[in-house]
Amino acid sequence: MSSNTFHWIAFDADDTLWQNEALYREGRDRFREIVSKYNPQDGIEEYFHETEIRNIPYYGYGVMSFVLSMIEAAVDLTEGRIQAEDIQALIDLSKEMLTTEVTLFEGVPDLISSLSAAYPLMLITKGDLFHQQRKVEESGLGPYFKSVEVVSEKTADVYQEILDRHEVDVDRFVMVGNSIRSDIQPILELGGWAIHVSPHLSWDYEGGEIEGPLRERFREVERLEELPQTIRTLQQRNLSQ
């Protein structure tokens, strides 16, 4: 085997292997319903989105961050008229979201199980440590991953630390995920390989563009079942370089 054979395949989890954004969209719908009763000014979604982004430096990513931002935005949007029972409804929503069963995308167990026979697999997911660990356990996919990394942000520095710790050469590392900003861009910048999957919904904040020379190590697939073939194609490209 050439030294350029892929060594590790890493996967994002939320909205790559299982549903996540669908749950957040339901949460946003509930929020809008609740706040609308108070006849707030226009722009509920926009105001909430701004609050969420502004609060990332405090709360990071995940359900607790989402719900704390909802409570804050509800107080503001209703100019303090929000009732305690509606605050309680948001708290209840957080518990529902945190205990919703994991819904894997179609074909995921077979895909992960067969890939794990060929490559060591890594899961790299961001958000609440506690909730992410619970989802990994519930998904039943845990045993297929040689390493599960829960991180608070997905920057090039964070990926580099993971690569160093596992002694992985980035030229032999492929990341698969639905977020251009978090899963794809930083890995391409480090000199790795990346495959964008967009099977379902993604949070707008996770968009982005891949430009110029970085595109050479990048592929997009519509459906997860195209992954094994796409990995083989990238592998050929890597071997021929």
Place this chain on the structure above:
Amino acid sequence: MSSNTFHWIAFDADDTLWQNEALYREGRDRFREIVSKYNPQDGIEEYFHETEIRNIPYYGYGVMSFVLSMIEAAVDLTEGRIQAEDIQALIDLSKEMLTTEVTLFEGVPDLISSLSAAYPLMLITKGDLFHQQRKVEESGLGPYFKSVEVVSEKTADVYQEILDRHEVDVDRFVMVGNSIRSDIQPILELGGWAIHVSPHLSWDYEGGEIEGPLRERFREVERLEELPQTIRTLQQRNLSQ
């Protein structure tokens, strides 16, 4: 060197190396002040404590968990009379707590720096990933630790996974921390060594008793500066076994 020489020294962080509980007590005081305005029935502290413990399976440990439990308990204790401005005060409190500067206990930088010259050091801390990482960075102690582990719970299984991953023999592993329940008991059960430090305040929930034979590998110190001597004493005991 004998194979029984200690190999790793691990430290808890909150209330072992830096202040934490003091901040939470201030938070509880603010909560009591806010809720008291509504003439609730007695037992504010007890009700909040129960809410906090009941919510651990949802929210885990940390400031976000603490504040979500406060909001929930405030709604209940005031029978829904709590005003939005007071909910906002609790949200503000969470941001204050998350950005409060880390206050190291006296002598910590010298202690950690000198121990790091003799042993590989590990930091094992539980809570919000995002907040714990920020505190490690702010503390300036990061470079002295060969590994920083943020975990969602401190059970024997969680410690075992860390020991396995670092290929550490538990007989050569010492854990230092303020919590009998989280830092000491699980390590002693696994066959490791543990030193309890109680320099300042600890959360009641973290108490516990060390019984019978487990006490042989256990020491208590009042002040952090006693640690190097205590480690040497345990080391002698380990070598002579």
